[in-house]
Amino acid sequence: MPAGCYYTHCYYSGTSENNVTNQGDIDSGSVQRVTVPRSGHVISRANISSSALKVLYRLKEAGFQAYLVGGGVRDLLLGREPKDFDVGTDATPEQVRQLFRNCRLIGRRFRLAHVRFGREIIEVATFRARHDEDTDADRDSARSDEGRILRDNVYGTIEDDVWRRDFTVNALYYDIRDFSVIDYVGGLHDLESGTLRVIGEPEQRFREDPVRMLRAVRFAAKLGFRIDPASETVIQELGYLLEDIPSARLFDEVLKLFLGGCAVATYELLRHYDLFRILFPMTEESLGREEEGFPHTFVLRALENTDQRLAEGKPVTPAFLYAALLWEPMRLRMQELLEDGMSPLEAAQLAGNQITAEQVAVTSLPKRFSFPMREIWTLQPRLERRRGKAPQRTLQHPRFRAAYDFLLLRAEVGEAPEELAAWWTAFQNRDAAEQEPVAAAAPAKKKRRRRRRKRKPAAASDD
Ligand code: ATP
Ligand code: MG
Numbered sequence: 001m002p003a004g005c006y007y008t009h010c011y012y013s014g015t016s017e018n019n020v021t022n023q024g025d026i027d028s029g030s031v032q033r034v035t036v037p038r039s040g041h042v043i044s045r046a047n048i049s050s051s052a053l054k055v056l057y058r059l060k061e062a063g064f065q066a067y068l069v070g071g072g073v074r075d076l077l078l079g080r081e082p083k084d085f086d087v088g089t090d091a092t093p094e095q096v097r098q099l100f101r102n103c104r105l106i107g108r109r110f111r112l113a114h115v116r117f118g119r120e121i122i123e124v125a126t127f128r129a130r131h132d133e134d135t136d137a138d139r140d141s142a143r144s145d146e147g148r149i150l151r152d153n154v155y156g157t158i159e160d161d162v163w164r165r166d167f168t169v170n171a172l173y174y175d176i177r178d179f180s181v182i183d184y185v186g187g188l189h190d191l192e193s194g195t196l197r198v199i200g201e202p203e204q205r206f207r208e209d210p211v212r213m214l215r216a217v218r219f220a221a222k223l224g225f226r227i228d229p230a231s232e233t234v235i236q237e238l239g240y241l242l243e244d245i246p247s248a249r250l251f252d253e254v255l256k257l258f259l260g261g262c263a264v265a266t267y268e269l270l271r272h273y274d275l276f277r278i279l280f281p282m283t284e285e286s287l288g289r290e291e292e293g294f295p296h297t298f299v300l301r302a303l304e305n306t307d308q309r310l311a312e313g314k315p316v317t318p319a320f321l322y323a324a325l326l327w328e329p330m331r332l333r334m335q336e337l338l339e340d341g342m343s344p345l346e347a348a349q350l351a352g353n354q355i356t357a358e359q360v361a362v363t364s365l366p367k368r369f370s371f372p373m374r375e376i377w378t379l380q381p382r383l384e385r386r387r388g389k390a391p392q393r394t395l396q397h398p399r400f401r402a403a404y405d406f407l408l409l410r411a412e413v414g415e416a417p418e419e420l421a422a423w424w425t426a427f428q429n430r431d432a433a434e435q436e437p438v439a440a441a442a443p444a445k446k447k448r449r450r451r452r453r454k455r456k457p458a459a460a461s462d463d
Contacts, residue, residue: 034188038179043076045179051117052085055124056176058099064091065158067173069125073181074169077191078223083260087124088161088173096124111153128164129156146241147207159184166205166212167219168197194225202231203238210241214253217273221265235273242278247364254279254363258321261310263303279363282329282355289332297413299325305409319372320402322365324409330355330377331415344381352377372399379403380410383424391427404428 059066070086096113097103113124165171168187270276277284302324337347352374410416
């Protein structure tokens with residue numbers, strides 16, 4: 001298990017008795033607002049991105065409330081580095097847009113402002129009102145027959161907003177006015193005990209947005225938290241509701257689940273709660289047909305490798321991830337086609353098309369990833385051809401490196417011959433050695449070209 005997936009220390013001090021500001025009854029029950037002053041917690045502005053601070057301060061100066069909220073506060077309190085920073089405010093998205101030139105409004109179901117600073121995006125969400133105040137006639141808020149929230153754009157106060165958040169540990173607010181942390185829902189206590197607890201009634205909250213079940217698993221795996229027992233049973237019962245979620249949203253979630261650095265822990269929890277089946281039905285089915293433990297080991301090994309690459313700062317791609325997750329169904333489909341008399345390359349092509357088509361109906365995969373995924377697959381039979389010019393051609397293929405890495409994983413779990421993988425390792429080394437004199441000549445050429453360009457007059461530079 002890579003470091004960073006399990007980390008349960010919580011850094012804040014100060015008891016609720018000392019810091020309680022009793023706000024009286026908030027409609028859904030007796031609620032206490034706990035305020036932990038700056039001296040009682042570990043969140044320092046030095047650990048908040050300067051972009052997030054700019055957004056918070058500009059909102060404040062314009063007379064709005066502005067809080068850091070969500071994963072940023074949670075992770076800082078845990079002593080972890082936040083993935084991103086989210087801001088909550090009473091300014092409407094349009095008001096936010098007027099304050100920031102670098103701002104775009106996104107989302108129909110849940111309208112948000114994205115304020116961009118180079119590659120960093122600060123997500124600014126306007127406080128949402130509570131649903132029980134909504135009426136069916138309200139065009140800005142709507143639910144499906146299953147209770148799923150289809151639109152959610154009725155604005156409210158921080159006291160309303162807190163109930164709309166998913167888990168108690170995600171509903172802590174850091175106030176830019178006095179740097180205090182505000183807790184309405186016992187999130188600080190749950191951070192301390194390592195509990196992932198749904199705010200409100202689990203069944204209702206998971207029905208409102210079934211993706212929260214995936215989020216529960218993701219956070220539990222990443223933080224090493226225990227999902228509270230009341231939610232556990234509901235997740236096992238309501239997983240099927242994810243079938244109605246648009247495939248594009250599930251694709252986004254799949255990337256967060258498996259490319260967040262804790263893929264192995266997440267995968268194990270997904271299987272435990274019977275949710276993996278919903279996301280990758282063909283893979284789940286193939287796991288049931290385990291031959292000598294191979295398929296299960298392959299997916300696990302591939303996910304281990306993903307976590308390891310991320311820990312080492314190496315790139316990972318959705319194409320490789322999907323190629324690995326779907327390899328076993330792909331392999332079985334290829335076998336069937338081979339038995340029907342197809343050639344290995346034809347079988348790989350056709351099986352690739354079929355498996356991709358079936359999967360994207362569940363969790364979409366944009367073409368820029370599905371093409372390279374299929375190339376990784378179709379290169380597998382090509383890697384078996386070692387005679388004549390074939391290996392050299394395979395080596396030149398733009399997807400060779402990924403396909404070779406894929407072969408190494410297959411060989412590690414005993415599904416491809418180790419000798420084949422070793423042969424390709426040696427072949428590349430030999431090829432690299434042969435290429436060396438050419439490579440050495442290349443920089444000299446480049447230098448000459450650069451010098452020549454320098455002498456050209458810089459066109460229109462004086463304008
Ligand atoms: P991370 O960014 O580390 O993945 P996060 O908790 O910040 O975790 P985001 O998806 O960035 O997650 O969302 C920010 C916050 O918005 C969450 O902490 C939560 O309070 C709220 N939120 C996001 N998605 C939902 C949802 N589906 N239902 C309810 N609240 C949500
Ligand atoms: Mg976040």
